[in-house]
Amino acid sequence: MLLIFLGCSIALVARAVKLQVMEVDFLLGQGEARYLREVTIPSTRGVISDRNGEPLAVSTPVDSVWVNPGQLLDYPEKIKSLSGLLNANAEEIERKLTQRAAREFVWLQRRLNPDVAEQISALGIPGVYLQKEYRRFYPAGEVTSHVIGFTNIDDIGQEGLELAYDSWLAGKPGLKRVIKDRKGQTVEELGLVKQSHPGQDLSLTIDKRLQYLAYRELKSTVLQHGARSGSVIVMDVNTGEVLAMVNQPSYNPNDPGHDSDGMRNRAVTDVVEPGSVMKPIAITSVLENGLADPATPVETTPGYIVVSGHTIRDHNDYGLLDVTGVLTKSSNVGVTKLALQLEPEQMWDTYRRFGFGEATGTGFPGESAGVLRNHSRWRRLEQATIAYGYGVSATPLQLAQAYAAIANGGNLRQPAFIQGSDNPPISAFDPAIAHTLATMLETVTSDAGTGKAARVPNYRIAGKTGTSRKASASGYAARYVASFAGFGPVSDPRLVCVVVINDPTGDEYYGGLVAAPLFSKVMTGAMRILNIPPDNYPTMLVENSDPERVQR
Amino acid sequence: MRAKILVLILVLIADVSSALGVVYARHESRRLAIELGTLEARQDEGLAEWSRLQIEQAWLADASQIEKKARRILQMQQPERTKVLVLSP
Numbered sequence: 001m002l003l004i005f006l007g008c009s010i011a012l013v014a015r016a017v018k019l020q021v022m023e024v025d026f027l028l029g030q031g032e033a034r035y036l037r038e039v040t041i042p043s044t045r046g047v048i049s050d051r052n053g054e055p056l057a058v059s060t061p062v063d064s065v066w067v068n069p070g071q072l073l074d075y076p077e078k079i080k081s082l083s084g085l086l087n088a089n090a091e092e093i094e095r096k097l098t099q100r101a102a103r104e105f106v107w108l109q110r111r112l113n114p115d116v117a118e119q120i121s122a123l124g125i126p127g128v129y130l131q132k133e134y135r136r137f138y139p140a141g142e143v144t145s146h147v148i149g150f151t152n153i154d155d156i157g158q159e160g161l162e163l164a165y166d167s168w169l170a171g172k173p174g175l176k177r178v179i180k181d182r183k184g185q186t187v188e189e190l191g192l193v194k195q196s197h198p199g200q201d202l203s204l205t206i207d208k209r210l211q212y213l214a215y216r217e218l219k220s221t222v223l224q225h226g227a228r229s230g231s232v233i234v235m236d237v238n239t240g241e242v243l244a245m246v247n248q249p250s251y252n253p254n255d256p257g258h259d260s261d262g263m264r265n266r267a268v269t270d271v272v273e274p275g276s277v278m279k280p281i282a283i284t285s286v287l288e289n290g291l292a293d294p295a296t297p298v299e300t301t302p303g304y305i306v307v308s309g310h311t312i313r314d315h316n317d318y319g320l321l322d323v324t325g326v327l328t329k330s331s332n333v334g335v336t337k338l339a340l341q342l343e344p345e346q347m348w349d350t351y352r353r354f355g356f357g358e359a360t361g362t363g364f365p366g367e368s369a370g371v372l373r374n375h376s377r378w379r380r381l382e383q384a385t386i387a388y389g390y391g392v393s394a395t396p397l398q399l400a401q402a403y404a405a406i407a408n409g410g411n412l413r414q415p416a417f418i419q420g421s422d423n424p425p426i427s428a429f430d431p432a433i434a435h436t437l438a439t440m441l442e443t444v445t446s447d448a449g450t451g452k453a454a455r456v457p458n459y460r461i462a463g464k465t466g467t468s469r470k471a472s473a474s475g476y477a478a479r480y481v482a483s484f485a486g487f488g489p490v491s492d493p494r495l496v497c498v499v500v501i502n503d504p505t506g507d508e509y510y511g512g513l514v515a516a517p518l519f520s521k522v523m524t525g526a527m528r529i530l531n532i533p534p535d536n537y538p539t540m541l542v543e544n545s546d547p548e549r550v551q552r
Numbered sequence: 553m554r555a556k557i558l559v560l561i562l563v564l565i566a567d568v569s570s571a572l573g574v575v576y577a578r579h580e581s582r583r584l585a586i587e588l589g590t591l592e593a594r595q596d597e598g599l600a601e602w603s604r605l606q607i608e609q610a611w612l613a614d615a616s617q618i619e620k621k622a623r624r625i626l627q628m629q630q631p632e633r634t635k636v637l638v639l640s641p
Contacts, residue, residue, distance in 0.1 A: 008568045044599065047606070055610050060603035061596070139610030189585055212615040457633050534638060 037180050038193060043171025044134055045155055046199035048148055048162075050208040051243075051419060056144050057162070059134040059155070063117035064110040069097040071127025078125045082108075085119050110153060111135050136162075140208060142250040143215045146265035147206055147417065149365075150253040158256075159263060161202065161417065164363045171199035203419040205241035210234055213525040215246040218499075221518040222248040225504035231267040232500075232518065233400040234526055237493045240404060240413030240423050243526070245397070269366040271393040272500060275468025276330045276511070277485045278389030280437055281402065283327060285350035286338045287433050294324045294440055300333040308381040312336050312388075328443040330450045330465060332388045339387030340380065347383065348375035353412070353428040354402040356394055360415050370394040389468060400498040403463075403485045406441070407493035410434040438462050442490050451484060454516035456523045458534040460490035463519065465511035470503065479503050484515035488523060491535040497523055 048057035065086070072079065076094065083090035086109050093108070100106050110133065112120070121130055136151045138144065149160020157166035174196025179188040214232045222230045227248075234244040251262040264270065286292050303317030318329045326334030339347060351357065357372025371393045378386070385391040394402075397415055405412040410433065411425035441462035444451040450465045463486015469476040482504055487496040499515040499522070508514055526532075611617075622628040 006564065008571075009564050012567065012571055044603075047603075054613075055606045058603050058606050058610075060607060061600045137607045139607055139614065143615075188582075189588075209615065216616070458638075 036177065036190070038175050038177050041174035041176055041196040042132060042134065043173045043196045043198050045136065045151070045171060046169040046201040048169070048202045048204065050204050050206045050211070051241075052207065053203075054208045056140055056204070056206070056208065057136055057138050057148050059136050061132050062111045062114070062135045063121075063130040064133045065108045065112060065117070065120055066129055066131055067097065067106055067108050068104050068127040068129070069101045069106055070104070072125065073097055073101060073127075075126065078123070078128075081123060082120065082125060082128065085116055085123075086112075138253040140211070141254060142252050143212050143246065144206065144208070145250050145253040146247050146263075146267070147204070147211075147245050148253065150256050159365065160265060161204070161364075163365050165202055165418075169199045169202055172197040205236075205239075205243065205416055205419055205421075206245070207243045207529070209529050210244040210522075210526050211246060213529065214244040214522050215250075217518055217521045217525075218246050218248055221501065221514070225501065225506045225508065225514050227501045227505065227514075228503035229266055229270075230499070230501040231270075231396045232522060233267055233396055233498045234522060235400045235404050235415060235496045235498075237404050237407040237487060237496050239416070240401075240425075241416045241419075241421075242397075242400075243495070244522075245417075265364060265366070266502075267396040267500075268362070268364045269368055269395070271368050271370045271395055272481045272483070272502070273390050273393050273468045273471065274399060274483060275389040275466035275481065276332075277399060277464045277466035277483050278392065278394075279327060279330065279335050279387065280406065280441060280464055281351055281354050281356070282335055282339045282347065282387035283323065283440070284354075284406075284429060284433060284437060285342055285347045286323070287436065288350065288429055289342060289346050291341050292323050292338060294436060295322050297322055298326055298331075298334045298337060300326075300331045300337075303333065305333045305336055307336065307340070307384045308379065310381050312384060324440045324443055327440050327464065328446065328449045330444075335387045336384040340384060342383075344375035344378040344383050347386070348372070348378070350429070351386070351392070354405060355398055355412060355428075356392065356402070360395075360397055360401055362397070362415055362417055364417075367397075368395050370398055389466060396498050396500045399483075399485050399500075400496055403487055403498065404496040405429075406434050406437050407462075407487040407496050408434070438487075438490055438493070441486070445486075450510075450512045451486070451516045453512060454484055454486055454519045454523075456488060456520055456527060459488045459523070459527055459532075460535045461486055461488040461520075461523065462490050462493075463487065463516075465516055467509065467511045480509040482509055482511040482514035484511050484519040486519060486523075488527075489532065489535045494530070494532050495523065495526055497526070 045059045047055055049055050079094055080090045083093050097106065117130055120128065134155055136155065138148060138150065147160055149162035150158055151162050152158050157163035157169065162169065175193040177190040177193055179190065214234060218230050218232045229248055231247045232244065233242060235242050245267050247266045249262040251257070251259055256263070298321050300314060300318045300321055304311050304313045312332050314331050314333050318331050321329060321331060321334055323338065326338065351372055357370055359367050359369040382391050401412065401415055405428050408425070409431040410427060410429040412428040413425050414423040416423050441464055442460060443449055444464055445455050445461045451463055454461055454463055463484055466483035468481045470479040470481060480503065482501045483499060485498045487493045497519055499519045501514050501518070504514050
């Protein structure tokens with residue numbers, strides 16, 4: 001027994017002596033061949049999905065190929081077969097590598113097709129390595145490109161929410177210490193230096209179905225009227241959540257290129273002089289300062305008015321209107337007469353409370369605040385033009401925010417794009433006035449109004465048309481911005497929608513002819529998709545039903 | 553003398569068993585490291601597959617594709633207004 005143990009311990013000692021004394025050269029060589037390395041653990045970028053969990057931006061691993069020029073240049077014939085696979089010129093690759101021969105790491109091609117990567121790895125060329133990288137895919141393509149934006153080749157957000165929420169979406173790559181052999185293969189993991197954290201997912205308020213619907217309709221309207229650009233926003237009245245935001249022209253975020261014109265998220269970055277869609281704001285100011293009520297008569301004959309030597313015209317002589325009629329007919333003369341009774345500060349204050357002249361604060365890159373000059377600098381003519389939407393500018397998103405406040409009993413909510421955003425309602429004006437205003441705006445879609453084309457079958461719609469001439473270096477040109485802003489169903493407003501069509505080149509350029517039909521199409525589809533009950537469904541049930549079916 | 557021998561025996565036992573222990577632990581750690589590597593690779597593969605499937609699903613469920621198929625191949629139409637019946641909730 002004792003002998004066995006003695007034998008064992010002698011063997012151990014002998015082994016130790018052999019390793020420490022006799023084989024020292026061999027082991028040192030081994031040690032040098034193995035490297036202690038710190039390698040990064042890649043982390044994935046979070047998924048962006050719509051309000052129903054439909055993925056809108058997903059990262060998936062792809063291989064990129066890099067080379068160690070020193071090693072590869074020893075095998076010139078291999079470069080040929082490599083260039084064949086990469087569809088590249090062999091001489092060019094060789095030149096590129098020769099120039100960078102002193103380096104140990106040169107990207108050859110990034111984000112390969114999986115089958116190409118497999119073939120390269122099968123060739124087993126010395127000095128050619130594959131590196132796993134993540135590539136971002138946008139399944140909805142150009143439909144969601146302005147909201148979501150895109151990332152660059154290093155997976156850093158460049159536009160849209162990818163940029164605004166870059167640090168939230170991006171993971172934190174980890175670091176681990178490993179021993180690698182001469183071939184770069186990991187022999188042993190020694191431990192974690194830094195834990196890797198995957199990026200967090202982002203859940204948007206956008207509804208992909210509405211987004212697609214709005215995009216499709218906007219695209220066909222822009223095409224039909226030969227317009228330069230356009231935007232549509234659909235927003236939930238009660239929560240301020242943006243359900244759809246689309247622009248034309250658009251771009252493919254999967255291959256963005258450098259077309260900066262198509263990349264602009266016009267609904268947020270571009271300001272327009274809104275024209276008549278601003279009139280309800282001026283009327284709000286008149287109502288809340290007690291200067292008139294909806295039935296107060298306003299004389300608009302002879303169809304023009306001179307303010308500070310400048311003539312403000314209506315399309316027709318509308319004769320004697322009441323305040324409601326001023327909105328129904330969109331009379332510049334009427335709104336001018338009403339607004340000029342206000343102190344500039346009163347009017348300015350109302351506009352401010354509707355959110356004009358101040359960015360909505362959604363965090364979108366390049367968001368514009370629009371322009372609303374301080375009332376102390378308003379002249380009389382300026383006050384008149386601001387009442388009908390000139391000399392003041394706003395983004396389509398600001399208009400949506402303001403109209404949502406009218407629809408939501410005077411409560412202004414910051415537009416939200418991310419679920420769970422903190423956007424408490426701020427009381428902007430009296431709920432009773434909001435209600436009155438909604439009733440007045442409903443007349444715009446009546447037979448007498450300018451926005452008949454905005455009607456949605458079975459739903460009561462309130463809104464306002466707008467047609468404004470575009471300002472240019474030589475005054476106002478014969479180019480227009482057609483718009484419509486409105487909401488419905490009026491008895492219990494759920495959706496607000498703003499349409500802005502920039503520079504329609506056809507014969508039609510009025511908001512009521514260009515923007516209102518688009519509003520109607522988007523809202524009709526949205527009401528159906530979201531299952532919003534019509535205003536008077538018990539009556540409708542009878543009106544619409546097939547008599548035989550009712551009897552059964 | 554006997555006590556010394558006893559101590560020697562004990563020390564030898566401890567020595568040999570610790571040597572065997574080291575060998576075993578070393579082996580086990582290698583085995584576990586390899587297993588961890590395989591499992592991590594499988595997890596990565598699984599996640600990659602999941603992301604690919606998500607993208608594929610989104611492509612296939614693309615609204616414009618579905619609309620095209622519904623309208624052209626299946627000849628589907630939006631019902632006329634008079635054919636819509638609204639049910640009270």
